[in-house]
Amino acid sequence: MFTSRGPTPRELAVQALSSTERGYDLLAPKFDRSPFRTPDRFLSATAEALRPLGPFDAGLDVCCGTGAGVSALLPLCRERVTGVDFSAGMLAVAAAVPAGRAEGPAVDWVRADARALPFTERHDLAVSFGAFGHFLPAERPALFAGVHRALRPGGLFAFPIGAPQPVRSPWHWAMLGFDGVMRVRNALWRPPFVMYYRTFGLAAVRDDLADAGFAVRLLPLEEFGRRPDGSPNWRLVVARKT
Numbered sequence: 001m002f003t004s005r006g007p008t009p010r011e012l013a014v015q016a017l018s019s020t021e022r023g024y025d026l027l028a029p030k031f032d033r034s035p036f037r038t039p040d041r042f043l044s045a046t047a048e049a050l051r052p053l054g055p056f057d058a059g060l061d062v063c064c065g066t067g068a069g070v071s072a073l074l075p076l077c078r079e080r081v082t083g084v085d086f087s088a089g090m091l092a093v094a095a096a097v098p099a100g101r102a103e104g105p106a107v108d109w110v111r112a113d114a115r116a117l118p119f120t121e122r123h124d125l126a127v128s129f130g131a132f133g134h135f136l137p138a139e140r141p142a143l144f145a146g147v148h149r150a151l152r153p154g155g156l157f158a159f160p161i162g163a164p165q166p167v168r169s170p171w172h173w174a175m176l177g178f179d180g181v182m183r184v185r186n187a188l189w190r191p192p193f194v195m196y197y198r199t200f201g202l203a204a205v206r207d208d209l210a211d212a213g214f215a216v217r218l219l220p221l222e223e224f225g226r227r228p229d230g231s232p233n234w235r236l237v238v239a240r241k242t
């Protein structure tokens with residue numbers, strides 16, 4: 001939730017009128033006190049679902065921001081965890097957190113665009129949290145190809161995905177409204193700030209992952225409950241590099 005120590009409405013407006021990268025540079029000092037950081041319960045649910053699929057040596061958090069996913073990877077990985085993001089401001093905040101990991105895996109932070117990831121067969125687990133709204137559907141093939149290239153054969157790419165909101169839910173209309181405002185903003189204003197809530201549907205994402213060379217399965221994240229039709233509110237997409 002928004003708090004008095006988080007970003008002000010004016011700061012959010014300035015950020016939203018910047019490019020995506022610059023917007024996050026500006027938001028970085030207050031990001032961890034904003035509702036945009038992935039809540040710990042998503043990180044721990046993901047880590048618990050991945051633990052039996054390990055052990056893992058080297059982990060990668062794609063669009064790591066201030067390091068939420070890196071913290072989830074630390075107990076899962078034995079050798080190294082890498083956070084990659086294109087915002088220098090977010091990486092600076094991430095790197096400033098006291099390590100306190102003398103005996104854990106090494107941590108490194110890499111500044112790069114996730115649409116052109118600079119890794120080749122270095123990782124056996126990649127995760128991403130809260131960032132896919134920043135990629136247009138046409139950009140997903142480059143994103144997924146880069147993750148695929150970064151993984152060793154048999155490596156996993158995992159991320160939580162929520163079920164679509166029912167039409168009668170206020171969230172459905174709030175997201176629809178937000179995306180509409182962003183489309184108008186991006187039609188009228190340069191540089192664009194790419195952030196849409198409704199562009200990352202499971203069926204299309206599965207197809208794109210398969211096209212990139214992944215075998216996909218879905219694990220229910222039971223702690224987030226189920227919908228009236230019995231389907232999970234949240235699932236973990238687990239895509240294996242084939």
Ligand SMILES: C[S@@+](CC[C@H](N)C(=O)[O-])C[C@H]1O[C@@H](n2cnc3c(N)ncnc32)[C@H](O)[C@@H]1O
Nearest residue numbers: 024037038063065068086087113114129130134
């Ligand atoms: C909402 S934040 C999520 C941060 C973190 N994963 C979390 O869950 O708290 C989205 C992050 O994606 C990064 N991002 C957006 N587009 C990117 C791109 N093309 N390449 C690299 N990072 C990107 C932003 O800089 C930002 O740090």
